[in-house]
Amino acid sequence: MSHIGPPALTFHVPGNPRSWKRAARGKGFTFVDPTSAAYRNLVALSAVAALPSGWIRGLRYFVAIEAAFPTRGRTDLDNIAKQACDALNGIVWDDDSQIDELHVKRLWTHDEPGIRVTVFVLPDPPPKAKAPRAPKEKKR
Numbered sequence: 001m002s003h004i005g006p007p008a009l010t011f012h013v014p015g016n017p018r019s020w021k022r023a024a025r026g027k028g029f030t031f032v033d034p035t036s037a038a039y040r041n042l043v044a045l046s047a048v049a050a051l052p053s054g055w056i057r058g059l060r061y062f063v064a065i066e067a068a069f070p071t072r073g074r075t076d077l078d079n080i081a082k083q084a085c086d087a088l089n090g091i092v093w094d095d096d097s098q099i100d101e102l103h104v105k106r107l108w109t110h111d112e113p114g115i116r117v118t119v120f121v122l123p124d125p126p127p128k129a130k131a132p133r134a135p136k137e138k139k140r
Contacts, residue, residue: 004062009092009119011050013043017067017115019079020086036083043087047117057094062101062120068109077104084117092119 018039067080081104085096093099100122 004120004122006120007118008121009047009050009052009055010116011046012114012116013046013084014112014114015042016113017069017075017080018083019075020083040083040087043084043115043117044091047088047091051092055092057090057092058098059093060098060100060122060124061093062103062122063099064103064105064118064120066105066107066116068107068113068115070108070110070113072108075106077106080104080115084115088117 018035020036063081063085065081065084067075067077069075081102085099085102089095
């Protein structure tokens, strides 16, 4: 993990974590699974409620996601992360391609299933060094 400061944003989404499901296509339309869409909205609303005023979306981020499940089932953690990160597009960041580091952890609990999302703002990377210019040839 990079050297980062305290969390900039933390929020909890209650209920069983839902993984992203591939959208179906047909007759020129794309159909999103209704349970995926509802869960994505819940994640977005939870983030909006926790977002500090003056939040800037155009930065680089480290995201930690803890997914707490009530039972041991077969759920792909990468799809849990995709669902959560996609839900935060346009809210926490402009696009989830701004995430430079991602940590996803599975937990088992009967008390409080859900996901906890913690977002850290990463320091700006140093500017890219410019290539030295080739010396000009002298005219003769």
